[in-house]
Amino acid sequence: MTDGVQTTNATVAFQEVSKTFGHVLAVNKLNLEVAQGEFLVLLGPSGCGKTTSLRMLAGLERISSGTIRIGGTIVNELPPRSRNVAMVFQSYALYPHLSVYENLAYPLRIRGLPKASIGPRVREVASLLQIDSLLERRPKQLSGGQRQRVALGRAIVRRPAVFLMDEPLSNLDAQLRVHTRGELKRLQSELGVTTIYVTHDQAEAMTLADRVAIMRDGLLQQVGPPRAIYDQPSNMFVARFLGSPGMNFLKGVLRADGGRLGWSSNGYSLQLPSEWTSAVQAAPASAPAEVYLGVRPENVAFVDQPDEASLPAEVYVSEALGNETLVRLQVNGQDLVARADANFEPDVGTRVWVRPDLRRAHLFDAANEARII
Ligand SMILES: Nc1ncnc2c1ncn2[C@@H]1O[C@H](COP(=O)(O)OP(=O)(O)O)[C@@H](O)[C@H]1O
Numbered sequence: 423m424t425d426g427v428q429t430t431n432a433t434v435a436f437q438e439v440s441k442t443f444g445h446v447l448a449v450n451k452l453n454l455e456v457a458q459g460e461f462l463v464l465l466g467p468s469g470c471g472k473t474t475s476l477r478m479l480a481g482l483e484r485i486s487s488g489t490i491r492i493g494g495t496i497v498n499e500l501p502p503r504s505r506n507v508a509m510v511f512q513s514y515a516l517y518p519h520l521s522v523y524e525n526l527a528y529p530l531r532i533r534g535l536p537k538a539s540i541g542p543r544v545r546e547v548a549s550l551l552q553i554d555s556l557l558e559r560r561p562k563q564l565s566g567g568q569r570q571r572v573a574l575g576r577a578i579v580r581r582p583a584v585f586l587m588d589e590p591l592s593n594l595d596a597q598l599r600v601h602t603r604g605e606l607k608r609l610q611s612e613l614g615v616t617t618i619y620v621t622h623d624q625a626e627a628m629t630l631a632d633r634v635a636i637m638r639d640g641l642l643q644q645v646g647p648p649r650a651i652y653d654q655p656s657n658m659f660v661a662r663f664l665g666s667p668g669m670n671f672l673k674g675v676l677r678a679d680g681g682r683l684g685w686s687s688n689g690y691s692l693q694l695p696s697e698w699t700s701a702v703q704a705a706p707a708s709a710p711a712e713v714y715l716g717v718r719p720e721n722v723a724f725v726d727q728p729d730e731a732s733l734p735a736e737v738y739v740s741e742a743l744g745n746e747t748l749v750r751l752q753v754n755g756q757d758l759v760a761r762a763d764a765n766f767e768p769d770v771g772t773r774v775w776v777r778p779d780l781r782r783a784h785l786f787d788a789a790n791e792a793r794i795i
């Protein structure tokens with residue numbers, strides 16, 4: 423192979439890449455750069471354009487406009503086989519009539535690798551994935567997890583410039599999915615090959631990614647390390663999508679001086695941190711304005727004595743999970759979930775006081791859902 427992408431472990435760049443299917447704008451001016459060896463997770467709900475983005479990168483889908491580079495080479499017009507990418511799908515079709523060994527050897531044979539090098543490469547990958555003892559078996563004699571490893575092996579054995587994975591764990595049961603997730607993370611860091619991984623599962627994104635790119639309706643919302651996005655989401659969609667359960671939002675009215683958040687329904691208000699005042703006053707929607715107070719379930723505390731910083735709430739239901747209890751509450755007619763100790767299990771209808779930790783809370787503009795603080 424003389425044309426195409428030669429590099430191993432390549433950078434990837436999407437520049438203003440769009441894709442339309444008839445009237446559907448599946449991907450809207452995507453700009454995204456992935457570094458050498460990086461594990462980037464493309465996250466978002468079903469239909470937001472993740473698979474389409476990956477397929478355009480692989481060359482399985484023509485792009486409508488923009489530029490895609492792999493290792494600096496523009497690949498817009500290159501056929502899939504010249505892009506040096508390996509893709510693992512949710513439905514990993516292994517060849518049923520071939521042994522595991524032959525399934526792994528196949529991608530090398532069709533690329534014309536000398537016979538003498540095929541055996542050692544297959545064994546090296548099999549040992550890396552701990553499937554050496556399965557080489558003589560057929561796919562139907564394997565468990566789901568083992569089959570998934572063979573599918574990964576078939577991608578790895580080619581030593582591609584980029585791994586592309588589209589929800590590769592979603593056919594596994596919950597326990598195996600968590601286990602394989604850990605193995606995949608370890609494997610990727612050992613191999614150090616640039617990886618783009620698509621999922622709608624925020625826990626996979628949080629645990630696997632060096633950086634997460636969150637999409638909604640074809641539009642990239644935010645890119646960054648998982649923790650940074652979790653702590654500093656750019657808008658309510660991102661805040662809601664990360665975390666399980668996601669961030670809570672209490673809609674209220676910002677008082678004229680920007681220092682208090684109030685509720686007309688019951689006259690309660692919260693004193694906001696003084697550090698927030700200047701940012702709140704600078705926000706496009708000047709006070710008084712409708713905002714959402716965003717607070718994560720782990721940052722809601724139950725207090726015995728009501729004070730300036732707490733709100734009255736009523737327990738809607740308690741969900742004991744063994745290691746913790748999720749307490750679903752009604753606050754001023756709005757839903758709020760709090761993460762509490764396993765031994766705290768208040769009855770339905772109990773009246774309590776809750777205190778959102780404002781040092782870890784955020785304010786969002788109710789008009790455009792963008793984060794103000
Ligand atoms: N081949 C196709 N023809 C028409 N519409 C498509 C095609 N592939 C995807 N779409 C549409 O493009 C949007 C993005 O789809 P997709 O990339 O598969 O989303 P995701 O992988 O995030 O679930 C969806 O609205 C989907 O219906």
Ligand SMILES: [Mg+2]
Pocket residue numbers: 469472473474
């Ligand atoms: Mg998809």
